[in-house]
Amino acid sequence: MMTAVPISWFLTLSAILFALGVAGFLFRRNIITVFMSIELMLNAVNLSFVTFSYQHKDVSGHLFTFFVMVVAAAEAAVGLAIILTVFKNRSTLNVDDVNSMKN
Amino acid sequence: MQLWLIPILPLAGFLINGLFGRKFSKGLVSAVAIGSVVLSFLWVLKTIAAMGDLNTPVVEHYFTWIQSGTINVGCDFLVDRLTIVMLLVVTGIGSLIHVYSIGYMAHEHGPNFGGYYRFFAYLNLFMFFMLVLVLGASYLLLFVGWEGVGLCSYLLIGFYFDKKFATNAGNKAFIVNRIKNFGSLDFDKVFHQAASAPEWVLTTIGLLLMVGACGKSAQIPLYVWLPDAMAGPTPVSALIHAATMVTAGVYMTARSWVIFTHAPGAMDVIAIIGVTTALFAATIGLVQNDIKKVFAYSTVSQLGYMFIGIGSGAFSTGIYHLMTHAFFKALLFLGAGSVIHALSGEQDMRNMGGLRKKIPITFWTMACAWVAIAGVPPFDGFYSKDAILAAAYQHSHAIYWVGVFTACLTAFYVSRAMFMTFFGSYRGQAHPHESPAVMWVPLAVLAVLSLAGGWLFPIPEFLKAMFPAFEEATNPLLTYISVFAGLAGIGLAYLVYMVKPGMADALAQTFRAPYQLFYNKYFVDELYDNTVVRPLVGGSRMVLWKGVDAGLIDGIVNGVGARCRDVGSVLRLLQSGSIRSYATWVLFGSVALILAMGLFGGLQR
Numbered sequence: 001m002m003t004a005v006p007i008s009w010f011l012t013l014s015a016i017l018f019a020l021g022v023a024g025f026l027f028r029r030n031i032i033t034v035f036m037s038i039e040l041m042l043n044a045v046n047l048s049f050v051t052f053s054y055q056h057k058d059v060s061g062h063l064f065t066f067f068v069m070v071v072a073a074a075e076a077a078v079g080l081a082i083i084l085t086v087f088k089n090r091s092t093l094n095v096d097d098v099n100s101m102k103n
Numbered sequence: 104m105q106l107w108l109i110p111i112l113p114l115a116g117f118l119i120n121g122l123f124g125r126k127f128s129k130g131l132v133s134a135v136a137i138g139s140v141v142l143s144f145l146w147v148l149k150t151i152a153a154m155g156d157l158n159t160p161v162v163e164h165y166f167t168w169i170q171s172g173t174i175n176v177g178c179d180f181l182v183d184r185l186t187i188v189m190l191l192v193v194t195g196i197g198s199l200i201h202v203y204s205i206g207y208m209a210h211e212h213g214p215n216f217g218g219y220y221r222f223f224a225y226l227n228l229f230m231f232f233m234l235v236l237v238l239g240a241s242y243l244l245l246f247v248g249w250e251g252v253g254l255c256s257y258l259l260i261g262f263y264f265d266k267k268f269a270t271n272a273g274n275k276a277f278i279v280n281r282i283k284n285f286g287s288l289d290f291d292k293v294f295h296q297a298a299s300a301p302e303w304v305l306t307t308i309g310l311l312l313m314v315g316a317c318g319k320s321a322q323i324p325l326y327v328w329l330p331d332a333m334a335g336p337t338p339v340s341a342l343i344h345a346a347t348m349v350t351a352g353v354y355m356t357a358r359s360w361v362i363f364t365h366a367p368g369a370m371d372v373i374a375i376i377g378v379t380t381a382l383f384a385a386t387i388g389l390v391q392n393d394i395k396k397v398f399a400y401s402t403v404s405q406l407g408y409m410f411i412g413i414g415s416g417a418f419s420t421g422i423y424h425l426m427t428h429a430f431f432k433a434l435l436f437l438g439a440g441s442v443i444h445a446l447s448g449e450q451d452m453r454n455m456g457g458l459r460k461k462i463p464i465t466f467w468t469m470a471c472a473w474v475a476i477a478g479v480p481p482f483d484g485f486y487s488k489d490a491i492l493a494a495a496y497q498h499s500h501a502i503y504w505v506g507v508f509t510a511c512l513t514a515f516y517v518s519r520a521m522f523m524t525f526f527g528s529y530r531g532q533a534h535p536h537e538s539p540a541v542m543w544v545p546l547a548v549l550a551v552l553s554l555a556g557g558w559l560f561p562i563p564e565f566l567k568a569m570f571p572a573f574e575e576a577t578n579p580l581l582t583y584i585s586v587f588a589g590l591a592g593i594g595l596a597y598l599v600y601m602v603k604p605g606m607a608d609a610l611a612q613t614f615r616a617p618y619q620l621f622y623n624k625y626f627v628d629e630l631y632d633n634t635v636v637r638p639l640v641g642g643s644r645m646v647l648w649k650g651v652d653a654g655l656i657d658g659i660v661n662g663v664g665a666r667c668r669d670v671g672s673v674l675r676l677l678q679s680g681s682i683r684s685y686a687t688w689v690l691f692g693s694v695a696l697i698l699a700m701g702l703f704g705g706l707q708r
Contacts, residue, residue, distance in 0.1 A: 022690055026683060099681070 010051040017044035031083050031093045035076075042072050104150055106163045106180040106238060109190065112143040113230035120227065124220025129209075136223035137201045140230055144194035150182065151191075157184055158568060162240055169243075181240035181290065184569050188422055188562060189237040189354055192429045196346045197230050199545035203437050204338040206542035207444060222259070226342070229255035233347050237354065240290055245355065249319065252348045259343065260335040294361035305362050309369025312359055313376070320352030320406045323380045330399040337440030340395060345402050345436050346429040353409045353425050357418045360570055364416070374414025374495070378502045378509075381407030383625070385512035389519070390611075390621040393450050394439045397520045401476070402432055404513060408491055411506060417494030418570045423562035424491055427483035430556045431475040434549035435517075438469035441542055442524060445535040452520060457529035462536075464543045466525050471550035473521050475557075477514035478589035485586065486557030492585050493578070503581075507588045514592025522600040 017040055024037030046065045053061020083093070090098055116139030124132050154161060160183035169176040182190070201223075208222055229252060236248025297305060316322070321329035329349065333340050343349075356363065356373065363370050381404045388400035405428045412421035443450055445462050459466045475483040488510060496503040529535075537543070552559075599610065611618045620626070677688070 022686075026686060026690070095683075 007051060007055055011048060014044045014047040014051065017041075017047065029094050029096060031086070031095055031098075034095060035079055035083065039072060039076070042068055104153060104161055104163060104182075105146075106150065106161070106182060107165065108146050109143050109150070109194075110231050110234035110238060112139045112146065113227040113234065115139055116227040117224050117231060120220050121224035124224055125218070127220060129219055132220045132223055133205045136227055137198065137205070139227055140194060140198045140201050143230070143234070144198050147187075147190045147194050151187055154182070157187065176241055176243050178244065179240035180238040180244075182238065184566050185354075185357060185422065186237055188426060188560075188565070189350075190234070192350075192426050193230070193233050193237060193347050196429050196433050196549075197233075197342060199548055200338050200342040200346070200433065200437065201226060203341075203440075203542050203545040204336075206539045207338050207440055208336065209539075222336070225255055225258050226339075229259070229343060229348070233351075236351055242290070242293070245358075249315075249351060249355075252343070252351065253319075256332065256339075256343050256348055259339045260332050290358065297361050297365055300365070302366060305366040306368045309359075309363050309366040310372065312356065312362070313369060313373055316352030316356050316410075317376065318352070319355075320349050320410070321380075321403045322352070322376050322407065322410060323383060326380060326384065326403045329403055330396055333395045333399045337395070337436060337443060340399070341433045341436035341440065345398070345432040349402065349406060350409070350425045350429065353406065353413065353421055356410075356413050357422055357570075360418045363413075364571055370414050370416060372414075373410050374498060374502055377407045377410025377412075377414050378495075378505050379407070380404065381411065381509045382505055382512075383407075385509045385516065386621050387625065388516040389512060390618060392452050394442065394452050394455070394520060394524065395436070395450055397452075397516060398432065398435050398439060401435070401513065401516065402428075404509065405432065405476075408488060408506070408509075411495050411502060412491040415491070415494040415498035415502070416571075417490070417563075419563040419566040420487065420490040420494050422566060423557075424487035426560065426562055427475070427487040427553075427557050430549055431472040431483055431553040434468060434472040434546060434553050435476070437542075437546055437549065438465055438472065441465040441538045441546065444538055444542070446531060446533045449531055449533055452523040454531040455524045455529070456527040456531075457525070458535055459525040461529070462538070464537060465546065468543065468546040468550040469521065469525075471553045473517055475553040476517050477593055478510055478585060479593075480586055481558055482555075483553050483557040485589075486561075489582055489585050490563060493581055496578075496581055507585055510585055511588040511592040511595075514589040515596045518593045518596030519600055522596060526601060527604065 021037045021039075021041030021044060024040065025034055028034055028037065046068050049061040049065045049068075051061075053059065053065075086098055087093055092098070116135050119135050120127070120132055124135075127135070150161075151157070160181055162182075163180045165178040165180070167175065167177045204223070204226065208219055232248045232251025232255060234248070236245055236252060239245045239248060317324075317326075329344060332344050335344075363373075384400045384403035384407065388397050388404060391397045391400060405424070409421040409424050409428070412418070412424060441462065442455065442458065442465060445458070445465065446455065449455065471482070475485075478484045478488050492503055492506050492510070495506050623629075679685075
C-alpha cells in the first residue's frame, strides 16, 4: 500500500482546489480564466471521487470521474469554440462586455 | 283506495294543458282543466263512500322517500275526517271556480299571463299542490304542498316580489327542529312522541309552526302580501287567496293540535294574534274603496277568526269557519269578479252604484254571501262565527268582546260594499251587462252553500272524534249578542250609506285622523318599508355589496393578486440575469448547508 498520506489531506487539497475554482469563477472577468476555473472545480470534485472510491474500495467513484472527464472534454471543445467565435466577433474576452443576452 | 288519483288528476291536467295547450282550442283547454278537477272531486266522493264510518284513518304508503339513520320518511297519503273536510272544500270549490274562470278569462289578454291555456295549467298545478298539502301524512309532504301552492300563487299573480319569505324561514326552522327532536316526520309518530316531550320544546315548535301559519294565512305581522296579491285575476283571488291556500296555515295548526294542546303558551299567542288581526284588518276594510281590497282585508280578518277558534282550543270551530268562509268568501270574490266583468274592469266602488237592477243575478247571489258573512241566522257565518265566539268566551272574555266588535265591523264593511255597489244611483261610465251562465251558475251553487252550508255540514259534530273534547257553551245570550252585533253593523251601514248618503263623507271629515289611519292601512306598508325593506335594501347595498362583496370578496381576490405582485417585485431583484450573481447565491447556499450540517451533526443516522 502506498499509505502514509492520510485521506484527509486529499480531501483538503480537493476543497482548496474547489475554493480556488469558485473564487476564480466569481471574481475573474476573462472568459478563458472563468473557463479554466470551472475545469479546476470539476477536477477538484474528481479528486474527491477518487479518494472516496479508494477509501470505500468501490469502483463507482472511478466511473464518475471518467464521466466527468468525458463531459469536461466535450465542454472544453464546445466552450473553446464559442470563446473563439466571441473573440472574433467582439474582439474582447471580458464577460461583462458580452452580456447582450440580458434584458 | 287509490288516494293518489286525487292529486294526480289535476297534475295530469296541468301537464296536458301546459305541454300541449298552446295548440288546443279554448274549449278543449277548459274541458281538460275542469274535467281533471271535477274527476278529482268525484274521486274524493267515491273515497269517502268507500271509507264507511270514517272513524279509521286510511293511510296509503307509496314509496320510501328519505331513509337516513333513524329518519324514515315515506310518501304516504292520509285521509281522516279533517282531511275529508279539506278535500271537499278544495276540490268542490276548486271545481266551481274553474268553471267560473271560463267566463271570466274569456276576454282576458293580460300581459301577466301569456295565455288562456297557461292560466288553466297553473290553476290545475295549484290544485295538485293543495291536494298534496292536505293529503300528505308527514310534515315533509305537507311542506312540499305548502311551497308548491306558494309557487303557483306567485305564478298566477305574476308578481315580482314575494313577501312570503318569512313563511319559508319559519317552516324550515320548524322542520329542522322536528327532525332533531323526534327523528320522524310522520304525523302519527310525532304526535305519539309529543306527549312525552318537554313543554318548552313543544312551545318552541308551536311558535315556529305559528310563524309559518301566520305567513301563509296572512296574520299579523305577515299579512301585507295578501291584499297586494289581489292584483291577480279574480278567480285566482277567490280560489287561492280566499278559499284554499290561505287556509293552509289554519289546516296545519289544526292538524298539529296534539302539539298545541301540550303547549298552552303557543295557543295563547295564536288566539291573541288571531283577534288582533281580525280587528286590525276589519278596520282597514271599513274605508277601502277598491271592491277587491275590501274583500281582501275581510279575508285577513276572517282568517283571524279561525285563529281565534284554534287558539281557544276549539280546533273544529276553526275548521268550521274555514269551510263556511270558503263558501261565502269565494262567492263574494266571484261576485266581485262578476261586477268587475260587468263594468269592464272597474274596481272602484265610488264609480259603481245601482247595479242591483242591471246585474240582478250577481246581486242576489252576492246578497246570500252578504247575510252569511254578516252572521245573520241561520246562514253560514252565523253558525261558525257563533261557535268560535262561544269558544273564545270560555277562553278569555276580552277576546270574546273584541271578536263581537269585529263581527259588527265585518257586517258593516260588507254592507257598505253592497250598498255602494248595488244601491243608489249608478255613478260610472261603463255599460253594465249580466255575466254569462258559465259565471253565474257557480255563483248560484255557492250561494246555496253560503245559505245552507253551515246547517248542512255541522263540522264540529263531524270532527268531534278527532279533536280533544271541548265544552260547548250553551249560553243563548252569547248567540243573541253576536247576532245583534251583526245586525247592528248592517243597520249602521244602512243608516250611513242609504238613509243619509252624505253622512259617510261627513263622518270621514269629523274623524279625520282615524279615517286617514284606516285608509292608509295604519301606514303598515310604509312602516315595513322604512323598518324592514329599506334597511334591508340599504344594508344589502352598504354592507353586503360595498362591504362584503366589493370589500371582502373582491378584496381577497384582488389582494391575492396584488400581494403576488409585491412579492414578485422583491423576488425579481434576485433574478438579475447575471450568471455570476447566481453562482454567488449557489455558493452562499452551499456554505449555509455545510455549516448547518457541521453544526447539527451531518448526515449521521
